[in-house]
Amino acid sequence: MSATTAERPVHLDRGVSVAPTTPRTTRPTVRRCVAASATIGLAAGLLAAGVAPTASAAPTDDLASRFTFAVLPDTQFYSRYSADQFVPRYGTxxxxxxxxxxxDNADELRIPFTAHLGDIVDRATVENEWKAADAAMKVLDDADAPYxxxxxxxxxxxxxxxxxxxxxxxxxFTTWFGAARAAEQSTYRGSDPTGxxxxxxxxxxxxxxxxxxxxxxxxxxxxxWAQGVLDAHPTVPVILSSHALINVAADQASPIETGDSERMWDELIRGNDQIFMTLNGHFHGATRQVKKNDFGHDVHQVLMDYQMAYEGGNGYLGLFEFDLTNNxxxxxxxxxxxxxxxxxxLTSYDQPLLDGEHQRYAIDIDFRSRFAGFAPDFTAGSADEPSLTQRAREILLDGFDGPDPISTELPGNELDFVEAEGTLAHWRFNGLEGVVDADTVVEDVAGDNDLTRxxxxxxxxxxxxxxxxxxxxxxxxxxSSDGAAACFDDSSGSRFSYLTTAPDAAVNDADLSxxxxxxxxxxxxxxxxxxxNGWSKFxxxxxxxxxxxxxxxxWxxxxxxxxxxxxxxxxFQFTxxxxxxxxxxxxxxxxxxxxDSWAHVAVVNDPATRSTTMYVDGAPVLRNATDTAGMARQDGMPWILGADWVDDAARNGWHGCIGETRIIDRPTTPDEWLTQRADLSGFEVTDAPQSELASTVTxxxxxxxxxPGxxxxxxPVAGLAAIAADLDGATTTVDDAGRWEIRVTDGLTSGPHEIALSQSLGSRSSAAQTVSFAIAAAPGTPTPSSSATPSATPRPSGSGAPAASGTSGLATTGVDGALIGWGAALGGVLLVAGGALAAARIRRTSKV
Structure with a gap:
């Protein structure tokens, strides 16, 4: 990372993982053996999706000459927040x-050496950070584990x-980790003149x-100096580590050359066949590439840095298993x-193993052939070690009980969100189109705080x-159930546009104490x-x-x-x-x-804990604010979307898009956020025909x-005497008071009937409830046969209604004055069932 910021403590809470942009299939948590993480675009875009297989014992005949080379990527935030965040919360x-x-595992995993990739601390002049780093690395010193x-x-x-x-x-650095300390290790051979x-x-x-x-x-x-070291040890294979070599592209996968990587390659790496692998951190993410050196041999270059992931990297380290037998x-x-x-x-981001493309992989390398030019006597050791990779996974997963999953469904339509008590303003863009001009009004669906431009x-x-x-x-x-957003183009510090509340909008003077x-x-x-576009506001x-x-x-x-x-x-900065x-x-x-990646941002201020916590895609960020309660204001000043406001005027336009936005006058928890779905379980049938009705009922x-909405x-799902396939099923809309009614008149047929009722928000439906009743036959008229059994009260149908029967002939009924076909209604229930099935297929599962 190339810059520092002031101290900002963390308030940790459980989060709900949500997915950015378009839907894509995810898999549920596998307790005790989960080994992947959701993308943190949402919280840094560093963790690739996937689920690891359950750890199992390696075959007894899979023995080879093996060892593990451990790697510690950037630890700067662990050192920075050790004393005031991690230790008070976790004890370490x-x-x-x-x-x-x-x-603890050096012997079992055959770890002869560990490499730290730099950025040991976050602020070089802060002694407490060096003390935390010193305490951590002293563990290796005391264990005689070289690094x-x-x-x-x-x-x-x-x-x-x-x-x-x-x-x-x-x-x-030389005070805490210079040559004097390094010399205490059995593997140390020297330092450059700077130390x-x-x-x-x-x-x-x-x-x-x-x-x-x-x-x-x-x-x-x-x-x-490095060239002199290589010249003095010409037969030794070399793993070169430096803080900054290759970078990773915005797609978080593709490697990018940098000035450092090109200079080091040209001046040191390519001309020394001994260097077969390079390791670096600094750039946020993970990637790798292979280059041919001047001898026509592969050099494997690896980037590994998780500092911008959850909790400053969440403790991820690299374990390279060298299998000298199987190459x-x-x-x-x-x-x-x-x-x-x-x-x-634990949160949804707490996964013990990462299985992304550049987080778990195998490199084919014929060691003897690769090293033949400078170490012709290189050979594998005794083939007596089982898979160390497998054993590492078993050790990490042993006894681990992963975070409980929370199912998060995609919205069924624009109404499919949780309304939160205390909402002061909720701006939504659905129903709008084209250019946002002087006549455009962005509605506040919670009050009278509409936005205009x-x-x-x-x-x-x-x-x-x-x-x-x-x-x-x-x-x-x-x-986002809104399904629309306002996008701001060609923005910069001096070119900007914004949406604003009116001068007299109630939210302007909202008390958020x-x-x-x-x-x-x-x-x-x-x-x-x-x-x-840096330092712009949305x-x-x-x-x-x-x-x-x-x-x-x-400032x-x-x-x-x-x-x-x-x-x-x-x-993201919230000030x-x-x-x-x-x-x-x-x-x-x-x-x-x-x-170019959507993120859900929630900022929650809780006076009870005197803290403000920012969540990105459900995960709390590491650097949060403490000793804070409420929000100051200047009376009569509006809220704006799309720009900053400095020196009594707008500036620094947001270059990108802004979706639905909501302000609530209290702290909330993730179950109330816009990423959650409306509760459809409260659907009830409180009035319905019962038992057998008289033949004269109309x-x-x-x-x-x-x-509501x-x-x-x-x-009908059973006992049909007739259908009419060209007519729609009976529907109605729940009113603002949460009530609904469907009345069927005229042409009711005699015999038993079973009716399924459910409510839906677009593609997402509640479980159906069924009502069974019968209509007596007119005197002298045979009663149609049916397997349906009349019931005195509505009953839920948790696993779906039975298939329709009795589909011959034709009869129609009126619903609220309209002519409705029973058979088309059957088609309606099949559509409802199909919609429910589709919703089930796209159910998103995340872990909290």
Whole structure:
């Protein structure tokens, strides 16, 4: 990571995992053996989806010459938040848990060596962070478990200069992890003159390997030192580690060359056949590539960095199994931290193993052939080890009871969301289309706080036109029932557009002293650029901090009291002044957010805990605000969507889309959020025909309660005397008071009848309830035979209604004055059943 931010503590809570953008199939939690994670686009886009197979014992005849090389990617946030977040909550931190697990399992997994990839701490000048890192790595020291370690950009006092330009004698890295400490390890062979780079030679399976650890922003002198090391040990295979080499593309899969990777390749790697593998962190994600060196041999380059994932990386480390017999190197990415957490603290992002494309794989490498040019005597050791990869998985999964799953369904229609008590404003875009112009009104479905768009000519925007804001319906967040969004194009610091509440809107002066919840769906455009679009906002409570008593600060003193937006590093930032304006700004930060990917963002302020927690796609971010309650305001100032507000005017337009947005005057929990579905289980039939009715009956009534706006369908499922296939089934809509009624008149046939009733919101339906009754035959008329049994009261049908029978002849009935065919009604119930089946097939399951 290339920049630092101020201290922002975390408030951990359980989250609900939701999927971005379009629906895609996911699989349910497999308790005790789950090994994948949902994408964190939603919380950083670093974890690939998939479910691991249950761990099982390796075949006894699968013995080979094997060892495990362990890798610790960026630990900066573990060190930063150890003392004030992790230890108070868990009694330890992920960093110390990682090293303890390596030490405890070094013998069983045959781990001769561990490599740390840099960014040991987040802020090089903060001693407490070094103390946390020191305590974690001391576990390996005490266990005589050798390791290499190198400084990343966060571990040096000036990351903008070459390593030789630093005052290395006073650098914190050399104080805590310099040559003197490294020399205590049996594998240590030397350091460069700065003390920032080092090399080790370790033995595994009777063969020697080198770990060559090169510092951040290495100079030509350091690369010359590294060349000298290689020249002095010409027969030793080398794993080169450095903090920054290859990068990963926005698709979180494709590798990208960088200036560091190209320079290191040209000046050191390609010309030294000994270097067969490189490892780096720094860039947020995981990827790999293979390049041919000057000898025509493969060099495997691997990126591994999880710092922007949940809880600063959630304790994920790399375990490379070297199988010298079968000529493979296989990677497992696992988290000892996840399996050590209390069950009640687990979220959907707590998966012990990751099975993504670049998180679990095998590399084919003929070691003897690959090393023949410089180590012709290289051979495998004794074939006496079972699969270490399998054993690592078994150790991690042993006794682990994964997070309980929460089923989250896709919305059936635009009404399929949970209405939350205390909603002050809920802006939705469905029903709108085209350009958002002066006549467009974005309705507040919860009150009278509609949004409109100011004429660009009346703002300070440079070059903005009406065409800059349009309504999008084809690409929206999959779990937003709104089905539409406003998209802001060609935005920058000076070119912007925004939607605003009216000057007299009630929400402008809303009192949020008892807490609040802000929810929205947002997406950055695919061509989002940090220089043009960094620090832009998508939701702002306008005003001027300097005019409401906030003490003068160096930054943002004339900014709005509250704003939610994106940093120049693509981190969601929520900045707000609490009720206590003298306490100043309180800020939340997410991990890195991917462009062109929808995210659900919820910000929850709870005065009872004096905390504000930001959730991205259901997961709480690591850097949250504490000692905060409520929200300050400047009376009469509107809320806006699409821009920031500084110096009493809009600026910094949002370059991307904004979906439905809601403000609630209290803290909420995930079960109340817009990603959840309306409760259809309350459907009731309270009035229906019973038992046997007289032959003279000409009208029957069905009535009950349901979800306002839901469609109630009535269809006969048995005992049909006749059908009419060209007529629709009987339906009605639940009114605003939650009541519904269907009345059938005229032409009722004699005999038994069984009627199925259910309510639905589009494709999502409640379980059907059935009503059985009969109509007596007129004197002298034979009673039609049927298997249906009249019942005195409606009864639920949990597994579906029985198939229809008695489908000959023709008879029609009127429903609320209209002529309805029983057979078409049967078609209606089949459609309802088909819809329910389709809903079941697309049921999304996430884990909390």
């Amino acid at each position: 931190d992920p960093f110390a848990t990682q090293t303890r697990w390596i030490a 290499s370690i190198l400084p990343g950009n966060h571990d040096v006092t000036n990351s903008g200069v070459r390593d030789t330009e630093l005052n290395h004698a006073s650098e914190p 920032l780079s080092q090399f080790h030679i370790f033995e595994a399976e009777g063969q020697q390997f080198m770990s060559l650890a090169i510092a951040w922003n290495s100079s030509d002198a350091t690369l010359a 493979t190197i296989s990677l497992e990415t696992g988290s000892p931290w996840v399996v050590s957490k209390p069950q009640e603290s 100011p004429d660009p000519a009346t703002t300070d925007a440079v070059g903005a036109t009406w065409d800059d804001v349009t309504i999008e319906t084809s690409d929206v967040h999959g779990f 008892k807490g609040y919840t802000i929810e929205t769906f947002v997406k950055m455009d695919s061509d989002w650029d940090a220089s043009a 939701l702002t409570r306008t005003g001027n901090r300097s005019q409401i008593g906030v003490p003068q600060t160096r 943002d003193w004339t900014a709005s009291p509250t704003a939610l937006g994106i940093s120049n590093l693509r981190e 707000s002044i609490s009720d206590d304006v003298l306490a100043g700004d309180k800020t939340n930060w997410s991990g890195e957010i991917m462009v 009208s029957v009534r069905f009535a009950g309660t349901g979800f 839901a469609e109630v369908s009535l269809a």
